[in-house]
């Protein structure tokens with residue numbers, strides 16, 4: 001019976017079947033499973049509101065990697081995208097790590113195929129490789145040190161000035177770091193489709209309607225968007241900035257999931273999502289990968305412990321070196 005149930009769950013994850021869960025209270029069931037299986041739910045700020053509300057820890061990529069590294073739970077439930085769960089698995093090779101939807105990928109990670117990147121690295125043998133955590137285990141294994149948007153400057157600054165660097169995969173974060181650090185890192189030409197979707201024309205029109213607003217942006221955004229921003233930072237950086245600022249209105253250029261926590265933290269402030277190019281309806285940018293996870297899928301992945309993330313042992317041993325260097329430098 002149990003084998004059949006697991007087979008069904010596998011088929012559902014491949015998109016061949018839909019498991020019906022009538023009359024299930026997902027909040028109650030997820031809480032029950034959390035206790036029963038000694039599970040920890042880690043959720044990124046871009047997840048849907050209900051998932052953020054039920055998670056044990058909600059945070060940016062660095063915070064979630066740190067929580068994954070230190071947890072004593074038996075099962076890590078990663079409400080985020082694949083590279084995040086994969087990083088958690090590399091840090092916890094003996095633990096079960098599950099992701100509500102295995103198809104929750106990342107356009108930025110996809111923009112850096114390992115074979116092409118290995119060839120690029122070979123062309124520049126005197127460079128060391130700094131990679132943004134939004135990449136596959138294969139890319140991490142080809143890297144010297146990993147970074148996230150909240151520690152990228154610190155990590156680049158820790159490298160001697162005369163040491164040439166390849167930065168991958170995000171060309172926008174890389175260009176921003178070059179400007180901030182005065183370096184000329186060689187940039188891989190990758191990008192996040194959500195952060196490249198903002199329209200500077202629409203942003204200016206919106207700002208003209210709210211002239212007292214402060215524009216704030218995530219560094220995965222393009223240079224012309226970052227130029228309009230008076231604060232640039234990671235998701236947690238943006239949240240802290242709004243909390244600590246005296247301003248009353250903010251236009252926020254990052255994925256719209258962050259608005260949930262921002263509005264909870266600042267009920268007296270007006271938070272406006274930056275407009276996307278192709279969007280004439282809701283004026284906000286959503287990551288289709290982050291939004292693949294739902295309460296139903298969260299419940300199912302905890303109930304069946306599927307889909308579980310697996311990483312090849314040798315690959316994992318190589319990739320953990322660059323991740324641990326970052327964690328060491330971020331203490």
Ligand code: 13P
Nearest residue numbers: 060061062148149234235
């Ligand atoms: P941070 O939460 O680390 O700022 O990352 C943003 C992001 O794009 C995650 O996919």
Ligand code: SF4
Nearest residue numbers: 106107108192194287
């Ligand atoms: Fe990847 Fe961009 Fe989605 Fe983050 S927001 S998971 S970088 S596609």
